Amino acid sequence: MLRTLAGLDVLEKGQTGEDGSISFSGKSLAEWKMPQYRTRISYVPQHPAFLDETVEECFKRVFTLKANQNKFYNREKILLWLEQLSLPNTGKNNSDKGDFTELLYRPAREISGGEAQVVALFRALQLDPQVLLLDEPTASMDTELTRLMEDLLEKWHKCSSEIFPVGPDQQTQRAWIWVSHNPEQLTRMCGQTYSLDAVDGK
Amino acid sequence: MENNYIFLTNEQLLFASVLMAINIGLSIIIRLGMAKQWIIASLRMTAQLLLVGFLLDWVFALNNPVWILGVALFMTTIASITAVGRTNKRFAEIYLSSFVSVLGTAFFIMFFALKGILQIDPWYSPQYLFPLLGMVLGNTIIGISLGLDRFMDSLSVRRKEVEMLLSLGATSWEAANELIRDALRTSLIPTINSMLVMGIVSLPGMMTGQILAGVSPGEAVRYQIIVVFIIAAAAALGSTAVIVLAFRALFSSRHQLLFDRLRNVN
Numbered sequence: 026m027l028r029t030l031a032g033l034d035v036l037e038k039g040q041t042g043e044d045g046s047i048s049f050s051g052k053s054l055a056e057w058k059m060p061q062y063r064t065r066i067s068y069v070p071q072h073p074a075f076l077d078e079t080v081e082e083c084f085k086r087v088f089t090l091k092a093n094q095n096k097f098y099n100r101e102k103i104l105l106w107l108e109q110l111s112l113p114n115t116g117k118n119n120s121d122k123g124d125f126t127e128l129l130y131r132p133a134r135e136i137s138g139g140e141a142q143v144v145a146l147f148r149a150l151q152l153d154p155q156v157l158l159l160d161e162p163t164a165s166m167d168t169e170l171t172r173l174m175e176d177l178l179e180k181w182h183k184c185s186s187e188i189f190p191v192g193p194d195q196q197t198q199r200a201w202i203w204v205s206h207n208p209e210q211l212t213r214m215c216g217q218t219y220s221l222d223a224v225d226g227k
Numbered sequence: 228m229e230n231n232y233i234f235l236t237n238e239q240l241l242f243a244s245v246l247m248a249i250n251i252g253l254s255i256i257i258r259l260g261m262a263k264q265w266i267i268a269s270l271r272m273t274a275q276l277l278l279v280g281f282l283l284d285w286v287f288a289l290n291n292p293v294w295i296l297g298v299a300l301f302m303t304t305i306a307s308i309t310a311v312g313r314t315n316k317r318f319a320e321i322y323l324s325s326f327v328s329v330l331g332t333a334f335f336i337m338f339f340a341l342k343g344i345l346q347i348d349p350w351y352s353p354q355y356l357f358p359l360l361g362m363v364l365g366n367t368i369i370g371i372s373l374g375l376d377r378f379m380d381s382l383s384v385r386r387k388e389v390e391m392l393l394s395l396g397a398t399s400w401e402a403a404n405e406l407i408r409d410a411l412r413t414s415l416i417p418t419i420n421s422m423l424v425m426g427i428v429s430l431p432g433m434m435t436g437q438i439l440a441g442v443s444p445g446e447a448v449r450y451q452i453i454v455v456f457i458i459a460a461a462a463a464l465g466s467t468a469v470i471v472l473a474f475r476a477l478f479s480s481r482h483q484l485l486f487d488r489l490r491n492v493n
Contacts, residue, residue, distance in 0.1 A: 033390055033483060059482040064396035074387035076405075092396035152396065 027158040027204060031068030032059050049156075060092035067154035071161040073145030075133035080144055083133045087148055096152065103129070105188060106147055109180075110173045138165030143174065150181060157201040163210070175214060232441050244269065287353045295351050299360055303330050310368035310469075316379040318488045320476045325371060328468035332367050333360060336461045344453055362433065362454060363461045366418065370462035371469045374414030378470050379489060381406045382477060389484055399478035407470055414466035418459050425455060 028034040030047060032054060047054040049066060075083050085098045107128065128136070133144065142165050149157065157178075163171040181189050182199050205211050211218045247269050254261040286294055307326040311317070337360055341350040350356075382389065385406060392402040425431065426448070433454055437447040477485050 031394055032481065033393060035479070035481075035483060035485075059393075060396045060398050063394055063482075068394040070387070070391075070394075072387070074391040076388055087395050090392070090395065090397045090401055092398070148395065 027068055027070075027160050027202065030202065031066060031158055032057075032062060033068065058092075060090070064092050064152045065154055066156040066158065067149035067152060068158040069142075069145050069149050069160065069162060071142075071164055072138075073141050073148075075141070075144075078133060079130055080133045080136065081129035083144060084129075084148055084151060087151060093152060098151070100129075102151070103147055106150070106177065107143075109177045109188065110143060110170060139167065139170055142166060143170075146174070146178075155199055157199075157203075159201055159203045161205055162203070164205075171210075175210070178214070232439075240273075244273075283353070283357060286357075290353065292349070292351050295353050295356065299333075299351075299356065300330075302360060302364060303333055306333075306364040306368050307371075310371040311375070313372040314376045314379065315492055316376075316383065317490050317492055318379075318473070318476050321375070321473070324469055324472035324476060325375070328371060328465050328472060329364065329367055331468060332461050332465040333363055336363055336457055336464065340453070340457045344457075358433065359454070359457065362458055366458035367461045367465035369417055370414040370466035373417070374410045374466040374470050375473060377413040378406060378410035378473055379477075381409060382484070382486070383489060386484065386486060393482055393484065397482075399474075399482040399484070402482075402484075403474055403478065407474060410470050411466055414470070415463060418462040422455055422459055425451075431455075 029036055032047075036047065036054070049057065049062065054062070076086065078086070081100070084103055087093055088096055088098050104126070128140065128144075133141075136144065142162060146159075146162060162178075163174055166174060177188070178201070182201070184199065201214075203211065203214055208218075247265060250265045251262045253259065254265060282298070286298055289295075304326065307329040308322065310329065311321050311325045314321070337356065338350065340359060341347045341352075341355055345355060347355050382403075389402045389406070393399070421429065431451050431454070434444075434447045434451040437450060438444055477488055479485055
């Protein structure tokens with residue numbers, strides 16, 4: 026479902042032939058240019074993919090795309106976000122900035138599952154999306170990191186000014202669709218929950 | 228020019244086939260299990276070539292553009308089907324994509340070569356058209372099958388990367404760009420390799436043939452140089468065309484990867 030909302034999968038007709046439709050900001054999906062749409066509605070898969078490059082190059086690559094040409098990579102912002110989390114590899118002392126920059130220089134394909142989810146989330150957040158489509162975003166993170174990430178996303182949602190400053194063209198209305206198998210997390214993080222425990226959740 | 232040309236008799240052909248005893252004997256002695264295949268392959272090869280010789284003699288004698296181009300089109304069609312035959316994955320329009328690429332390439336390159344470089348009149352003169360077309364098609368389909376196979380393969384292996392780029396706002400072209408370039412590079416490796424060692428490691432068949440027919444080596448290499456340029460350009464053009472067509476078939480105008488369109492063979 027998230028893939029369809031992100032426009033990656035074609036919206037199929039239901040079994041009984043009824044039509045579904047997606048619209049965002051008053052425009053139907055068909056009226057949106059997909060690259061623009063996808064920078065507003067950002068899909069973060071559970072198992073993120075990276076090219077064969079360092080974490081920082083992954084962050085930068087996003088800005089080489091035509092749809093993002095008016096935005097620029099901001100290393101300070103990424104480091105600020107990373108500081109909010111005490112990543113397992115960065116040890117106990119999470120005030121040590123050096124440890125965070127070290128993550129940026131590591132090959133993206135060799136970082137741990139939890140780190141990969143952090144990087145993928147930040148990669149999406151860089152683009153100031155309005156809606157995040159999150160598929161089990163903390164599934165590979167330990168309890169502590171999960172809490173920290175939830176807090177950070179909470180700040181993003183509330184547009185907390187020091188960590189997520191509201192830019193000129195940035196929207197102040199933010200939302201996410203959060204898919205999780207953890208009901209407690211959903212109660213913490215979501216206003217409305219829908220459970221798809223039917224046959225296969227189609 | 229033809230003063231020292233030896234016309235081969237049937238007896239000589241038969242005598243040459245004795246060499247296959249080596250292959251068959253070897254297969255029996257060390258149990259390769261290829262003896263039957265060698266016999267079938269030898270018979271098929273001989274029959275196919277005799278038939279082609281007969282057919283070409285006939286078309287040469289007719290010297291009728293409709294027939295000449297008809298046979299050329301037939302060769303092109305077979306070539307485009309063969310190119311697809313070696314791929315491990317398929318999509319609905321793959322044969323059409325291959326045909327359009329091979330035909331477009333062959334037509335453009337052959338016209339350029341016959342009319343522009345060799346200045347044959349009429350340009351469809353069978354003595355020049357068929358040998359050159361054969362070489363152009365042979366090289367084009369190597370490029371096409373390698374490029375197609377590589378592109379479809381990397382789409383399935385690197386699907387997550389492609390969709391990651393799409394989710395971050397990439398156009399389908401931006402998301403597939405790296406795969407397209409990689410496929411094109413793969414498809415052209417044999418062409419550039421053979422060009423690099425041309426004349427040192429390999430003495431090309433056409434040149435050897437001309438020398439056997441009595442043409443001086445210095446003259447024969449001049450033809451060979453032209454032919455190498457022609458077939459290299461054909462491989463580049465054909466591979467590019469087929470990869471772009473495959474890209475268009477496998478991505479929607481809504482910048483979606485239509486992964487379901489890719490099917491594995493068998």
